[in-house]
Amino acid sequence: KQEVTQIPAALSVPEGENLVLNCSFTDSAIYNLQWFRQDPGKGLTSLLLIQSSQREQTSGRLNASLDKSSGRSTLYIAASQPGDSATYLCAVRRNNDMRFGAGTRLTVKP
Amino acid sequence: SQTIHQWPATLVQPVGSPLSLECTVEGTSNPNLYWYRQAAGRGLQLLFYSVGIGQISSEVPQNLSASRPQDRQFILSSKKLLLSDSGFYLCAWSVGSSTDTQYFGPGTRLTVL
Numbered sequence: 001k002q003e004v005t006q007i008p009a010a011l012s013v014p015e016g017e018n019l020v021l022n023c024s025f026t027d028s029a030i031y032n033l034q035w036f037r038q039d040p041g042k043g044l045t046s047l048l049l050i051q052s053s054q055r056e057q058t059s060g061r062l063n064a065s066l067d068k069s070s071g072r073s074t075l076y077i078a079a080s081q082p083g084d085s086a087t088y089l090c091a092v093r094r095n096n097d098m099r100f101g102a103g104t105r106l107t108v109k110p
Numbered sequence: 111s112q113t114i115h116q117w118p119a120t121l122v123q124p125v126g127s128p129l130s131l132e133c134t135v136e137g138t139s140n141p142n143l144y145w146y147r148q149a150a151g152r153g154l155q156l157l158f159y160s161v162g163i164g165q166i167s168s169e170v171p172q173n174l175s176a177s178r179p180q181d182r183q184f185i186l187s188s189k190k191l192l193l194s195d196s197g198f199y200l201c202a203w204s205v206g207s208s209t210d211t212q213y214f215g216p217g218t219r220l221t222v223l
Contacts, residue, residue: 034212036214041198041217041219042216043215043216044214045214046211046212046214049211093212096142096159096167097156098144098156100146100154100155102152103153
């Protein structure tokens with residue numbers, strides 16, 4: 001059974017810092033890994049999707065990496081801003097089965 | 111462009127009452143549709159998914175059921191709610207293969223008292 005773990009559960013940083021969020025999964029037989037952002041009481045917004053054959057994806061200040069063999073992914077956020085404050089979720093997918101981590105709650109202080 | 115709608119946005123129901131949550135997708139045809147539940151402090155749990163009208167797969171045993179009466183409509187139901195059914199319910203859609211992105215709706219906050 002696939003299990004997805006995100007560390008840390010919560011993170012607070014001052015504005016401008018670079019930061020890394022971690023995601024690990026137990027079964028490397030995945031099709032893709034996706035990072036989402038969730039604002040309080042809202043739905044999920046897709047940030048980056050990494051296919052199993054890819055090593056990383058970049059979008060603006062965000063960079064996500066995938067090491068499928070070791071069951072790890074990182075989300076790097078450069079020059080963090082208060083607007084980045086949210087919960088970040090990673091999810092791994094195989095067929096129609098998508099497993100989520102519990103998320104990292106990020107607070108960026110001005 | 112594609113959009114996904116969920117209603118109601120919030121719902122407070124007594125234990126033992128029925129439930130019906132609706133999700134509709136616009137701007138795409140034959141989407142894969144999903145229902146997730148997010149309990150307080152926990153990750154999202156896949157409840158049901160559907161690859162076509164009348165085709166429903168259940169991921170976990172529970173007192174909930176799902177139906178897909180139309181191509182772009184997905185309904186989550188219960189005959190009798192339990193306290194443990196409280197949570198944030200999210201509908202999502204995708205098209206094509208298993209490698210495609212899932213897009214999520216705004217969610218329904220359900221509180222069972």
